[in-house]
Amino acid sequence: MLNSLMSYLGSTLSPGAAGNQLWALIYVVFVFMGVSAASIALYWIEHSAGSAPCPAAADGISNRETRFVFWIAPIMGLLAAFAAYAVIPFGPSQAVTDVNIGALLILGVLSLNVLSILLSGCVPNSRGALLTALLSGARMVLFQVPIGLVAVAAILMTSLNESGTGTLSMIGIVQAQEDQGTWFLFKFFPIGLIAFVVFVIGMVAQTKRERLAVAAERPSDAGAQNEYDGLRRLLLIFGEYAAMIAVSSVAVTLWLGGWLRPFASQLSAPSWENIFSLFPGFTFLLLTAILLVMTVRGGSPSRPRRTQLAVVAALFGLIAALLFMIAVAGRSSDRHILASLRENVNYLYWFAAKVAILLSIILYYRSARSRNRFGRYFDQSTRLAWKILVPISLAVLALTAIVGLKHETWDQAKQLLRMRS
Amino acid sequence: MPQNYVPVFFFLALVGILIPFALLTARIVRRRGTDGARETPSGFEVGVDGGSPSSLSMRFYAVAALVVVFETAIIFLYAWAVKFKSLGVFGLVEMAVFLGVLIVGYIWAWKNRALEWE
Numbered sequence: 003m004l005n006s007l008m009s010y011l012g013s014t015l016s017p018g019a020a021g022n023q024l025w026a027l028i029y030v031v032f033v034f035m036g037v038s039a040a041s042i043a044l045y046w047i048e049h050s051a052g053s054a055p056c057p058a059a060a061d062g063i064s065n066r067e068t069r070f071v072f073w074i075a076p077i078m079g080l081l082a083a084f085a086a087y088a089v090i091p092f093g094p095s096q097a098v099t100d101v102n103i104g105a106l107l108i109l110g111v112l113s114l115n116v117l118s119i120l121l122s123g124c125v126p127n128s129r130g131a132l133l134t135a136l137l138s139g140a141r142m143v144l145f146q147v148p149i150g151l152v153a154v155a156a157i158l159m160t161s162l163n164e165s166g167t168g169t170l171s172m173i174g175i176v177q178a179q180e181d182q183g184t185w186f187l188f189k190f191f192p193i194g195l196i197a198f199v200v201f202v203i204g205m206v207a208q209t210k211r212e213r214l215a216v217a218a219e220r221p222s223d224a225g226a227q228n229e230y231d232g233l234r235r236l237l238l239i240f241g242e243y244a245a246m247i248a249v250s251s252v253a254v255t256l257w258l259g260g261w262l263r264p265f266a267s268q269l270s271a272p273s274w275e276n277i278f279s280l281f282p283g284f285t286f287l288l289l290t291a292i293l294l295v296m297t298v299r300g301g302s303p304s305r306p307r308r309t310q311l312a313v314v315a316a317l318f319g320l321i322a323a324l325l326f327m328i329a330v331a332g333r334s335s336d337r338h339i340l341a342s343l344r345e346n347v348n349y350l351y352w353f354a355a356k357v358a359i360l361l362s363i364i365l366y367y368r369s370a371r372s373r374n375r376f377g378r379y380f381d382q383s384t385r386l387a388w389k390i391l392v393p394i395s396l397a398v399l400a401l402t403a404i405v406g407l408k409h410e411t412w413d414q415a416k417q418l419l420r421m422r423s
Numbered sequence: 424m425p426q427n428y429v430p431v432f433f434f435l436a437l438v439g440i441l442i443p444f445a446l447l448t449a450r451i452v453r454r455r456g457t458d459g460a461r462e463t464p465s466g467f468e469v470g471v472d473g474g475s476p477s478s479l480s481m482r483f484y485a486v487a488a489l490v491v492v493f494e495t496a497i498i499f500l501y502a503w504a505v506k507f508k509s510l511g512v513f514g515l516v517e518m519a520v521f522l523g524v525l526i527v528g529y530i531w532a533w534k535n536r537a538l539e540w541e
Contacts, residue, residue: 017430018427018429023429026429027433034434034437076442081435085435087434088430088433098434099427099429099431101431102427140486143487143490144490147493158504161505162508163508167506167509232453234446384486385539388533396526403518
């Protein structure tokens with residue numbers, strides 16, 4: 003067991019692809035813990051921590067005939083979200099596994115999320131819940147169309163190399179961006195950007211759950227999931243956030259270059275490499291500084307809360323010091339372990355930083371948007387999906403294909419003209 | 424290659440084991456402390472009287488049909504996109520024809536107001 007653990011170290015394949023199931027299991031546990039922590043943090047940022055349902059609260063249901071559905075709905079959401087994490091790459095070998103249809107697998111698995119909300123709407127056997135669930139579900143599948151179309155555009159860009167063959171593997175997609183020396187966001191300049199924007203809009207619409215009224219008097223209570231309380235409600239929320247993080251990781255992988263650092267091909271000198279590897283340390287230093295300022299002159303006067311903040315600040319400071327040490331000590335390549343450690347830290351940092359930036363944009367949008375009347379909002383989002391996003395994404399796809407084959411298209415056209423004349 | 428898929432099931436197994444375990448723990452904790460468990464659950468007080476609607480708006484079926492049509496077409500696009508460069512102009516024209524048929528249907532649906540929700 004120890005042998006198979008050690009033999010994987012320094013491998014260039016992801017554990018799943020190398021067939022090392024033990025390491026795959028370790029990765030699975032780490033990813034699960036990381037996603038749980040991130041979900042808790044996201045919930046804490048978006049709502050206040052006190053508003054979370056108590057895990058020990060009673061969570062029975064009123065009508066017994068929908069018991070099975072009641073059971074299966076939160077599990078469905080979590081399974082759909084977590085199957086996607088198996089192929090999300092955090093580095094060239096830092097993924098649980100590498101599957102040759104990775105992008106397809108993720109998009110397919112994430113679309114199963116619709117089932118969770120539809121099933122949970124069936125539980126209370128009431129008009130309001132069912133209608134809300136159906137409207138949410140309809141909107142989720144609606145936005146899958148533009149998402150699927152622009153994802154094809156990204157896959158198309160991966161095939162623009164000498165061999166002429168692209169890839170659907172998530173690791174392969176990032177490596178294609180590395181080989182082509184640009185993130186797909188900047189590929190064929192406005193086209194990649196438009197595709198990314200369409201993807202993000204679709205993604206926000208898809209991961210936003212509605213708890214709004216259709217026919218109830220108390221607006222906040224007639225959501226699809228009103229029958230859930232306690233731990234089950236927590237599980238539903240957890241699945242929702244896990245799916246949100248998964249979709250933003252997909253966006254980062256497809257368009258923002260995954261684990262690649264900014265300007266990887268333009269500023270590739272070793273000195274630049276050293277400067278960029280200091281970023282993780284600086285980020286944690288900044289967080290420490292912010293927390294210290296909050297401790298000293300923060301809004302909450304209570305002493306225990308200040309102590310908590312100070313402890314977290316000290317922890318972040320320690321992490322920052324550690325990251326600086328790794329960045330400096332791993333500089334010379336003769337210290338093999340430290341150098342590879344520094345490299346891995348960098349991969350993980352850049353991936354996490356991009357996902358965090360994307361998530362904070364989404365959270366900002368979600369909090370800025372007030373609670374609209376549901377019916378009207380749904381009307382608008384239907385129009386957005388069908389009449390704006392679908393034509394745009396079809397155009398993006400066509401333009402990518404034509405620009406990608408620019409030379410070939412010209413040659414063929416010339417040949418045709420010559421044959422005519 | 425099939426071995427690459429094994430870790431996907433690790434994730435499913437982890438979630439499948441953790442959830443019942445967590446629910447069981449919550450149940451044990453709950454029995455002791457809160458009175459909530461003794462209270463018989465009653466119907467939820469949603470504004471209208473209960474019962475799920477026996478008929479739904481036709482719009483839902485229209486959305487479902489359109490999404491199925493589009494998604495099925497998109498699946499074929501993935502296979503083409505991977506081989507895009509090597510298929511070259513021939514593949515491009517083929518896909519233009521394929522998508523053209525889809526777009527004609529899309530325009531028809533737009534004209535017939537199937538894309539609206541009122």
